[in-house]
Amino acid sequence: MIRVGVVGAGGRMGSTVCRLVLAEKDLKLTAAVERRDHPDLGRQVGDCPLVSNLHESLGLVDVLVDFALAADIPDRARAAAVTGKAYVCGVTGLSDEAMEEVRRASAKIAVVYAANFSVGVSVLNRLATYAAGLLGPGYDIEIVEAHHRQKRDAPSGTAKNLAESLGRTGPGKQVPVHSIRAGDVVGDHTVVLAGPGERLELTHRATSREVFAYGTLRAIRFVAAAKPGFYSLSDVLAVR
Numbered sequence: 001m002i003r004v005g006v007v008g009a010g011g012r013m014g015s016t017v018c019r020l021v022l023a024e025k026d027l028k029l030t031a032a033v034e035r036r037d038h039p040d041l042g043r044q045v046g047d048c049p050l051v052s053n054l055h056e057s058l059g060l061v062d063v064l065v066d067f068a069l070a071a072d073i074p075d076r077a078r079a080a081a082v083t084g085k086a087y088v089c090g091v092t093g094l095s096d097e098a099m100e101e102v103r104r105a106s107a108k109i110a111v112v113y114a115a116n117f118s119v120g121v122s123v124l125n126r127l128a129t130y131a132a133g134l135l136g137p138g139y140d141i142e143i144v145e146a147h148h149r150q151k152r153d154a155p156s157g158t159a160k161n162l163a164e165s166l167g168r169t170g171p172g173k174q175v176p177v178h179s180i181r182a183g184d185v186v187g188d189h190t191v192v193l194a195g196p197g198e199r200l201e202l203t204h205r206a207t208s209r210e211v212f213a214y215g216t217l218r219a220i221r222f223v224a225a226a227k228p229g230f231y232s233l234s235d236v237l238a239v240r
């Protein structure tokens with residue numbers, strides 16, 4: 001049985017992960033953590049109350065899952081490393097320093113970081129870089145992404161990753177990203193490859209947050225058994 005703690009448990013992603021963890025036989029939700037002034041503190045999430053004390057919660061878990069705010073990531077990554085708890089982080093919009101702290105933690109603990117936990121986006125990444133290689137340097141590559149109006153960061157972490165991989169394997173220059181923040185869009189990403197007289201568009205649409213949460217469950221099982229190190233979703237998916 002893997003004991004799981006979720007930070008940001010009252011949020012959109014955190015609550016979805018909690019709900020899915022509660023339905024799994026080999027996972028047990030043992031901590032649900034929120035910010036100190038969250039209105040629902042004390043409310044039951046499965047068998048555990050929503051609490052704000054991260055350090056007490058760390059004592060109850062094997063894996064800490066983080067879907068809270070980017071600003072506090074260095075503190076949480078350090079706390080997980082000090083207590084030797086595996087860490088799954090899906091928060092986007094991390095500064096370079098925050099990402100560095102997460103990497104530093106991975107010297108002591110197993111860490112999975114993914115800006116997007118959907119298997120489909122992982123496949124989109126591979127298809128798009130393959131297409132860019134086939135089409136060659138005469139084709140322009142741009143990315144269009146859309147998310148709900150509450151999303152804090154733009155461009156999305158997923159679009160940044162796509163742009164980075166395409167810049168490396170495609171035109172060797174920065175791939176422009178166009179961001180739309182509107183309504184309740186869960187997450188759309190389109191890679192446009194346009195050349196003389198034609199345009200190829202590869203689109204991924206997340207229609208439910210559960211897709212990210214299912215990927216997170218796979219990351220939890222992976223990280224619980226992994227040696228210290230920094231792992232991506234590709235590492236997780238390589239284990240079937």
Ligand code: NAD
Pocket residue numbers: 007008009010011012013014033034035036038067068069070072089090091092093114115116117118212
């Ligand atoms: P949200 O605003 O709904 O949830 C964030 C929650 O974190 C809130 O409930 C907030 O109160 C809580 N929080 C803030 N500070 C905290 C603290 N110090 N301690 C504990 N809890 C704290 O946001 P969301 O839509 O759930 O997204 C959360 C993050 O996950 C964002 O960075 C988003 O981009 C990212 N995200 C990642 C994926 C993925 O697949 N990796 C998918 C969707 C969203």
